[in-house]
Amino acid sequence: MRKRGDGGWSQRAGSVLSTRYGLEVAFSILVGVLMGALWSFFNPRCYTTTSIALDKLQHLNSELTTLREENIELKVHLKRAEQERDAALKQRESLGLVKKVGPVGTVKSLRTQPLVQPNEDANPKLAEILSKVAPDKELVVGIANNNVRSMVNIWFSSLKRAGVSNYLLVALDDQIAHFCKSNQVPFYRRDATIAAIQKDTGDNHAISGLKFHLLREFLELGYSVLLSDVDILFFQNPFLHLYRDCDVESMSDGYNNQTAYGYDDVSDDPKMGWARYAHTMRIWVFNSGLFYIRPTIPSIELLDRVTSRLSKEKAWDQAVFNEELFRPSHPGYEGLHASLRVMDYYLFMNSKVMFTIVRKDANFDGFLPVALHVNYHPDKYERMLALINYFVNGKKDALKAFPDGSEWR
Incomplete structure (x- = not known):
């Protein structure tokens, strides 16, 4: 108890x-x-001072963001000015009085062709739009209809995030034009007629074939164009990474130094005995979905040639684009005399490089491409979203579910 x-x-x-x-x-x-x-009653200024300090901090952050954007623009201007100066000097040397050849290693031929005289009368409506969108006479151009609206949204969002303001979408129908307007995206409404022979090649290929005809209007007005398909993501400002020293500067479908930049490929024909081995030069094709083209005579001739062939042949526009670029003059044919540059295949990356190499190699941790084209895979939208998570949101497991190649349905 x-x-x-x-x-x-x-x-x-x-x-x-x-x-x-x-x-x-x-x-x-x-x-x-x-x-x-x-304390609050007798010291009301304490909280007011804190509020003012926070407002000042937000204002300083806003100013810092603006200064960063202006700094990028200044870098682009400076790079362009240096490139234009070098090109002008080379043109003057090449087109000047005939002179004797200099020592070995000092002789350089002209690669940067002079620009055409702009003709604003060719398309006053487009000229007015471009004067506002691209005061520096160069811009990113995409072409799309409403069928790919979801990818268009990702495309222009990536451009904005990368700090690119000089871009434009050629809207092929009223729906996508309205979508651009509601999202404050610069656009040019353009009706385009698909050649009868291209109508049954599939919507994507048919529209892709239109771009060469549409691009001519930009070049004729004196604008350089970075043509971009809408299955491309931009992570950096591409205008900081262009050389502007050739008529056409294009990304490659290649996946290493050999395939992207060219290599000596040996063909074996045993019946020839001693001469069984023949050496060939090979390069994987330029990608017609992302290339920079300057307003020069060879560039406009290229567009005219491709447009003409696609209006008569049931052919893939990328194949025709490369044939006209690389096929040399021979009996019965005069080749195109255009200067060419291959873009760095890691900076301007295709999705084969991304999914078979980069995502698996720890050496690429922290690497950020300039642009990434989801051209090797049909599930474009899903991969684009995953790539944003991977590069922008830092989710390193965002790509694990995707196979290296494509699973066609």
């Missing part, structure tokens, strides 16, 4: 102490609140 009495007393004592402790805590909180209220 005594033990039970002791236990009951202990429980009652604990309850009293707990209640007392709770009252002390409540009293302390009340005192703190009252002191805070008194």
Whole structure:
């Protein structure tokens, strides 16, 4: 009985102490609140000062963002000015008076062709739009209809995120034009007629074939164009990574130094005996979905040639584009004399490079391409979303579910 009495007393004592402790805590909180209220009453400027400091901090962050964007623009201007100066010097040397050949290693031929004289009368409507969108006479151009609206949204969002303001979408129907307008995306509404022979090649290929005809309008007005399909993501400002020293500067479908930049491929014909081995030069094709083209005579001739062939042949536009670029003059045919440059295949990356090499190599951790074209895979939209998660949101497992290649349905 005594033990039970002791236990009951202990429980009652604990309850009293707990209640007392709770009252002390409540009293302390009340005192703190009252002191805070008194401090606020007698020192109202304290909170005002904090609010002003926060406003100033937000304003400084906004100014810092603006300065960063202006700094990128200045870098682009400076790079372009240096490139134009070098090109002008080379043109003057090449087109000047005939002179003797210099020492070995000093002789350089002309690669940067002079620009055409702009003809604003050719398309006053487009000229007015471009004067506002691209004051520096160069811009990113995409071409799309409403069937690819979801990818268009990702495309222009990536351009904005990369700090690119000089871009334009050629809208092929009213729906995509309205979509651009509602999202404050510069657009040029253009009706385009698909050649009868191209109508059954599939919507994507048919529209892709139109771009060569449409691009001519930009070049004729004196604008350089970075043509971009809408299955491309931009992670950096591409105009900081162009050389502008050739008529056409294009990304490659290649996946290493050999396939992207060219290599000596040996063909074996055993029946020839001693002469069984023949050396060939090979290069994987330029990608017609992402290339920079300057307003020069060879460039416009290229567009005219491709457009003419696609109006008569049931052919893939990328194949025709490359044939006209690379096929040399021969009996019965005069080749195109255009200067060419292959873009860095890691900076201007295709999706084969991304999914078979880059995502698996730890050496690429932290690497950020300039642009990435989802050209090797049909599930474009899903991969584009995953690539944004991978590069922008830092989710390194975002690409794990995708196979290297394509699973055609």
